[in-house]
Amino acid sequence: MAAATLGEAMRHARGLGLARLDAELLLAHVCGIPRSRVVARPEQVLEAACGERFLELADRRALGEPLAYLTGRKGFMNIELEVTADVLIPRPETELLVTTALTLPLPERACVLELGTGSGAIALALAQARPAWGILATDVSPAALAVAGRNVSRIAPARVRLIGSDWFAALAPERFDLLLANPPYVAAGDPELAADVAAHEPGLALFAAEAGLADLAALAAAAPERLRPDGFILLEHGHRQGGAVRRLLHAVGLKQVRSLTDDAAKERVTIARQPP
Ligand SMILES: C[S@@+](CC[C@H](N)C(=O)[O-])C[C@H]1O[C@@H](n2cnc3c(N)ncnc32)[C@H](O)[C@@H]1O
Known part of the structure; x- marks a missing residue:
């Protein structure tokens, strides 16, 4: 009808x-x-x-198909992103990663690396708020990078550099003032994962081995050799993973390790700092 x-x-x-x-x-x-x-x-x-x-x-x-995939658009912070089924739909929880990054004592022209950028949401929100920062964003998925590339061209042309890389593998041996990532952190078979999310959003963006901690562990392990003195790492994670992520960051010698809670008082982001 x-x-x-x-x-x-x-x-x-x-x-x-x-x-x-x-x-x-x-x-x-x-x-x-x-x-x-x-x-x-x-x-x-x-x-x-x-x-x-x-x-x-x-x-x-x-x-059950997500609204954002049907309209091809999703708002994040103060930007509107193109999204397709090749990228995770940016979540309001992830805004905590961005707002925290914007409070850090970083150089005016900070060198920033976002790993696993998906639609480009985090990198673009930072580029909008801090035009002087040099921002590099990576993803292992060529299809996600294509979406991020279109978003960068439309929202902040030439202000975010995109590179295809399996975490740090394709990057030159440079160091950064800030590393940040919202990596895959869901354990296979997690009963808390909504069925519509599992059915429609890319598995590459969601799932990680070792009870969801494998990618968080890989990023924590590489952080000391990728951070400048006094630099920060910010990791988003599942709300029950704060303790494990703090242990991973302590274990590699990072300092000032602490987790931050979202509006629902759940630990969502953990921050740590490279010693001077
Ligand atoms: C949870 S999504 C986050 C996307 C986006 N940053 C956001 O917050 O909306 C994780 C992203 O990491 C990417 N990814 C997964 N494994 C990766 C790897 N080994 N190296 C680089 N990126 C990876 C996925 O393709 C996906 O885009």
Whole structure:
């Protein structure tokens, strides 16, 4: 059944079980209009092609496909990123990594490396806030790097350098004032992982061996030889992994190791510092 008006399309989507906000955002996306118009003008007639596209996307949303993959867009901090199924959808929790980085006592022209950039969310949020920083971002996934490249070109051209690399493997032996990463940290079979996330987001972005700690351990192990004196490393991790990540960072000789909590009082980010 093709909906004739915005209001009918909304009723159809609600009948499929979609949340009102999701339905409004999808409808605004397919019609190329602001969400406020969807809310304010239910009598507006839908073009047939928009109606059909909306029904298709509403069905996919009802089956669990994330809204951001359907609209191809996700907001993070004050930027809007292109996202595809090749990249993790940037999470609000990750904003803690960025806001913490922005409070650190770093040189004005700090040299920064973000590992596993995905859509480029973290690197681009930093580039927007600190135009003088030199920011390098890496990912092992060529498909993710293509998405990040388009986001860099659109949001902050030439302000983030992208390199394909398996963690540090393809990088010159340079040192940084700040390393930061939101690496894969979910253990295979983790019952807390939402089924829709597991079904739709890239496994390469989510899962790590050794109970989810393998990539965090690899990054911690390399940090001392990649950080400048007094430099910082910031790692996002699962909310039960703070203790393990603190031990990993202590074990390689880093100082001032501490975990930070998110708005729900869960440990999400651990920070450490290279000795002088
Ligand atoms: C949890 S996602 C984070 C994406 C993005 N930084 C964000 O916060 O939205 C982890 C990212 O690490 C990348 N990755 C996984 N293994 C990697 C490796 N060995 N070397 C470099 N990047 C890797 C994945 O492709 C993915 O983009």
